[in-house]
Amino acid sequence: MDLVSDLPFFAPLRARLKALPPLWVDTALAVLVMVAQLGPFLSRHTPGAGPWHWWGYVVVIATAVPLVWRRRAPVVVLMVTLVVGALYDLADNLPSQPIWYGGLIALYTVAAHSSRRPRVAMLVFSCGGGLLLVGSSETALRGIVQFIAAYAIGRAAAAARAYATALEERASRLEYERRIEAERAAERERARIARDMHDILAHAVSLMVVQAEAGPVVVRSDPARAEAAFDAIASAGRDAMVQLRRMLGALKDDPGPRSPQPTIVDLAKLADGVSGTGLDVTYSVSGEPRPLLPDAEVAAYRMTQEALTNVVKHAGATRADIRLLWQDDTLMISVIDDGHGSGSPFPAGGNGLIGIRERAAAFGGSTTAGPRPDGPGFQVLVRLPLAQATTASP
Structure with missing residues (x-):
């Protein structure tokens, strides 16, 4: 993630940036930093001093280009950016750089993606190096504040990313549990339907078998009883069909009228x-x-x-x-x-x-x-x- 895409209030932009290859994003960021740090060179030259020294252009480009690899080696990129930036004042006739964006973004990346020891060591290295190299106490204090702010933003982005990951994991876990519970509910419902169908069919078939076995025995000696036996068979069959039709109708999605189950x-x-x-x-x-x-x-x-x-x-x-x-x-x-x-x-x-x-x-x-x-x-x-x-x- 980069500085912009990790901020929560840039959610729409973050979604678009996530769809891009990380190398493209980092290359565009490096170009943007290079343009921003070359801005002071567009100002008017010091009277009588001639054009700006070429060394300044070299340092600005050298502090911006390493940002292309900031995700792969954040600590190395930060050290290169800080060390090269410290060489800016080796030449005369250069415009003042109010903010070294490359160093701030590199420190942000270390804070957002590195483990505790490397990021704390690099924060101390950045602030300590600024105190040693900058002569003005006001300029040093401003640089330290900027470094601490970049570090804090990086840690906030890491915390937000960890929180989002935890929420995604929780949502995935809840979805998995919901799916498991739905499967269990379906199994319980299948077991209930199986029990009901067993009860209905076993009862009806048992009555029909008993009557069917008794019918031939009494068909000659007691025709009335035989007729009653066949009526009982038909009644048991009809009752089973009604109950099965009711049960199967409850499984359908159509909201037609349904008879209540027996109680x-x-x-x-x-x-x-x-x-x-x-x-x-x-x-x-x-x-x-x-x-x-x-x-x-x-x-x-x-x-x-x-x-x-x-x-x-x-x-x-x-x-x-x-x-x-x-x-x-x-x-x-x-x-x-x-x-x-x-x-x-x-x-x-x-x-x-x-x-x-x-x-x-x-x-x-x-x-x-x-x-x-x-x-x-x-x-x-x-x-x-x-x-x-x-x-x-x-």
Whole structure:
């Protein structure tokens, strides 16, 4: 960076200069410094002294040209510029140079781009050399002030550049974290959709399989029951299609009307639907019901649906009870059957219990499943803390 492009109030110019090759910028700066320091030579000559001495032109050019390499070797460029500038007074009949811009820019570059020891050493070298070479105390003081100002501006530019770099790194880190969080959110959403689709399809297919197996058995002996079985198959299929269409519609961007997902109030209908398979399902509620978050309502329905699905598929039961118990701080959901069982109501490798546990854990709840302690059959018990299910999304 050069002196102009590093100043914050030259932001538009800085953006343009950053697009240029650094060598071009430094060459233009060297030419500008050369023109500025040749300015005093355009003044009128001292009467009777003749034209300005050629030595002055040589020194001015020699102090400006090294600025082309100021980024590559800032300390060397500063030393060359100061030493050559100190030789300016070796010849007579030369105009006074009010400001040696080359030395100031070289010191600025050292302050902005060098480590601490070299830049402090060069600041002392610049100020000390000015005190030794300049005879007038006023001129020496002015030179020291100029050197210190150039050094301070260089350090401010370095601090601004470091701050900008830190902001860029922070923005990059935040963007990376945002992208990671978005990917995690997408993974969680895919897992949720997979659980919902598993629950919907497993429940519907289980009911359809049970009815399809029972239909041929009773088609001759009990045509009415066979007809009811086929009606149950069609009803389960239609219900699955409606729920899948609702779920897939939620993934689309079009803002069309969408039906709400099933909630706790639909558990009675769920029990009636499963009763059509020949399994006697009862549904009861005790305690004072409370409004839950929409996610908690859907989770309660899906967990009950999955538990019933496993009763139909694996328990060989004739009866199942769905019980909701509203306590002061907890909602208890239990699904109990009188089936034969084999130590676990969920087959090895299945996703049913995993899905129920994940849904309950999302609201700080827990799940237990196993043989009934009071007789044959199995019990799935879900505990949902109302503090999380009514006030905060998982």
